[in-house]
Amino acid sequence: MRNRVIIRDIQPLLTSANRVESGEDSLIDVPASSFELGGYLVPPPHGFQFPKNFPYCCEYHIDQFTRAQQVYENFPTCCDGHRRLAKTKWFRKLDYIYVPFKLYRW
Numbered sequence: 001m002r003n004r005v006i007i008r009d010i011q012p013l014l015t016s017a018n019r020v021e022s023g024e025d026s027l028i029d030v031p032a033s034s035f036e037l038g039g040y041l042v043p044p045p046h047g048f049q050f051p052k053n054f055p056y057c058c059e060y061h062i063d064q065f066t067r068a069q070q071v072y073e074n075f076p077t078c079c080d081g082h083r084r085l086a087k088t089k090w091f092r093k094l095d096y097i098y099v100p101f102k103l104y105r106w
């Protein structure tokens with residue numbers, strides 16, 4: 001997974017870029033609702049290794065993995081912010097399928 005910015009609504013970016021191009025503004029300014037920051041890998045500490053059979057290695061990790069899956073199952077009806085997200089024309093739950101794995105791993 002590479003670092004990336006996903007533009008969900010190009011119009012605010014184009015409008016702001018035109019303002020900079022015409023000299024009306026000095027910075028391109030886009031609202032957070034028009035783009036998304038993609039997930040990315042966080043490298044583990046040097047020398048770290050997961051336990052054998054991770055995440056089924058112990059009760060704690062089984063519980064954490066189960067909770068991570070439940071978070072995804074409840075998404076996007078889990079809170080007001082995610083319910084608003086789900087109403088956007090571009091929302092697809094499958095775009096976030098990596099999240100449960102990222103919660104318990106990286």
Ligand SMILES: [Zn+2]
Nearest residue numbers: 051057058061
């Ligand atoms: Zn464990």
Ligand SMILES: [Zn+2]
Nearest residue numbers: 076078079082
């Ligand atoms: Zn939520």
